[in-house]
Amino acid sequence: MGTERLDTEARREQIVQAALGLIARDGLNQLSMARLARQVGLTPSALYRHYESKDAIIEAILSQMRGMLLTNVNVVCRETADPVERLHKLLFLHVKLVRENEGLPRVLLSQEVYAGHPERRRMLYENISAYLGKVAKIIEEGQRQGRIRGNAQPDVLSVMFLGLIQPAALLWQMSEGEFDVTAHVKKAWKVFRETIAVSSGASEQDGDTAPNPQ
Amino acid sequence: MGTERLDTEARREQIVQAALGLIARDGLNQLSMARLARQVGLTPSALYRHYESKDAIIEAILSQMRGMLLTNVNVVCRETADPVERLHKLLFLHVKLVRENEGLPRVLLSQEVYAGHPERRRMLYENISAYLGKVAKIIEEGQRQGRIRGNAQPDVLSVMFLGLIQPAALLWQMSEGEFDVTAHVKKAWKVFRETIAVSSGASEQDGDTAPNPQ
DNA sequence: GTATTATGTGAATAGGCATTCACAAGGAGG
DNA sequence: CCTCCTTGTGAATGCCTATTCACATAATAC
Missing domain, CATH: 1.10.10.60 (Homeodomain-like)
Structure with a gap:
């Protein structure tokens, strides 16, 4: 060997x-x-x-994935203070992650990983929930700052945020690269940004709407 | 036996x-x-x-699923002529379908069905594409009628439409029913409806904004 | 009635699977 | 040098897999 x-x-x-x-x-x-x-x-x-076993290997994989997702959140929170820009960066980091690591959605969405493993299922759910929770936190902060419209619940928006990528990633994998994830997510983000933006005009330009940075 | x-x-x-x-x-x-x-x-x-084989059975399952999805589209197109209402009904038919048929997302999203089967992969992709194409058609008609904002591409919106359900369905399955799909989709639809609605006020009420029907 | 066809059974085959165990050999500490 | 621990091998085990085939029985055709 x-x-x-x-x-x-x-x-x-x-x-x-x-x-x-x-x-x-x-x-x-x-x-x-x-x-x-x-x-x-x-x-x-x-x-x-x-x-110890094949199961142990799969658990190591899951753990690594959780790490990658949470790392992304930390990165964007360090890079910028603007909530909308955080979401923007996070979205494209997620796309990059999926593109460079096809195995990730194949495991996270497979529903085969936790078929007969209740604790593993629960762990995975809590991992994703944790990720969504952090996204919701960012959104909530945006609402407090008046940069994101307040008439929608942060947790609902966070799941919709995930919905910007997930179907696109699926189509990308299914089409074996024919479907252009990046292009789609760019356009979808534009729509989403307008959706969550406060109605008072500022749709394209970042401006002086936020008084205090922290 | x-x-x-x-x-x-x-x-x-x-x-x-x-x-x-x-x-x-x-x-x-x-x-x-x-x-x-x-x-x-x-x-x-x-x-x-x-x-003939296990593969043949799986193909029969896939065929049945395509049937269920397309049936939903036909149903909503027969029930109402209003594009926005069509999307609304389609969304909740989809939720109902997933709830009553957990196997559907488990197959459609599993990525394990078409692992070593290029033709099957292509077929699945074309099925989903066909579904999304019909959704895009509905959206396009809504834009022509002036009921849906024109500054977004129908195909992008159709994938986003799918994104209203897919992550929610995933969470629902992962949480073993703890996450409330129906409740989430209701709220997400509200946001999405406002997103796609024409900006001229009429967010709740159907009005007289459309001059020519075709 | 009999012959034929459609639908079922049970045993057998061949291969893949995760896992275990007795053994070999490298590398470090004494 | 000798010893012990670590990391490797190869063979074996027992289970599960899809699939096949010779045979049985129910229904149908004539």
């Missing part, structure tokens, strides 16, 4: 990465220990030196 | 229904010929009297 000995920490990382690649290419239920082992250049049994 | 002899036409229908039920409960990759056979009260080998 390739048989380059690696310490378990590096191997674990390598295994998760390889798994994500395989899922991206062939889908989740095509992921087998044998294929995964071949991908990292090991024998199937060697995988058990680093992960 | 249950062994009530049925002609192949009735059996085929019964098999597809049972498969949908199993998928709804346990997910697609838990669907096996053995389980399916037990569900309809037959032996696995008996299934091959009515379907």
Whole structure:
């Protein structure tokens, strides 16, 4: 075999990465220990030196995904203070994430990951809820600042926000790249921005509507 | 066994229904010929009297789903002529469909159905595209009638329309019914209606804004 | 009636699956 | 050098999978 000995920490990382690649290419239920082992250049049994079971590997994948999503939120919150701009940046970071990591929606939306695993299902739901909660927080702040219209609930808008990407990502994957996610999301964002913007004119230009930055 | 002899036409229908039920409960990759056979009260080998293979069964399921989606479009087009009301009704028919048929999103969004099947992938994509195309047609007509704002492309709005349901359906399934799809879609529709409505005041009431019907 | 066709059964096949275990060899500490 | 722990292998286990085939029985045609 390739048989380059690696310490378990590096191997674990390598295994998760390889798994994500395989899922991206062939889908989740095509992921087998044998294929995964071949991908990292090991024998199937060697995988058990680093992960207790296949389930443990999947859990590692889920954990990594949660990390990626929450990282995006942190990034946009650090980069800008404007709530609308935060949503804007977050949207396109999400698109980038999905484009560079096809395995992500394949796992998050597959509904096969948590078929017989109640705790895993609950964990996934709480991860997504956490993400949506942060989006809602951004929206809420925008409403307090008067930059986002107040006559819509933040949690409803946050789910609609997710709806800007999710169907587009699906179409993108289904069409094998034929459908242009980025182009669609750009246009959809434009509509959404006008939707959430306060009615008082300022639709295109960022201006002096926000008095205090923090 | 249950062994009530049925002609192949009735059996085929019964098999597809049972498969949908199993998928709804346990997910697609838990669907096996053995389980399916037990569900309809037959032996696995008996299934091959009515379907050539497991793939053929899955294709029958996909075909049935396309039928359900397109039926909804036809229903709303027969029930009302108003484009906005058509979208409204279609949205809630879709919710009803998903709620009564959990297997539908589990197949349509699973990305596992078409993993190694290029033609099936293409077929699914064309089905969804056809559905979205019809939605876009409705929107386009609304724009011609002056009931829907013209400064957004119908195809973009149609994907956004899908985005009103899809993430909500996902959350509903993930939370095992805890997340209230219907309530969310109601609120999301309200926002979306205001988004697509012509800016000239008439947000709630149907008015006399449209000069020529065709 | 008999012959034929449609629908069912049960056993068998061949392959993939996750997982385990006895063993080998590298690398570090003494 | 010897020892121990870590990381690898390859074979084996038991289970589940889709599919096939020889055979049985119900219904239908003549």
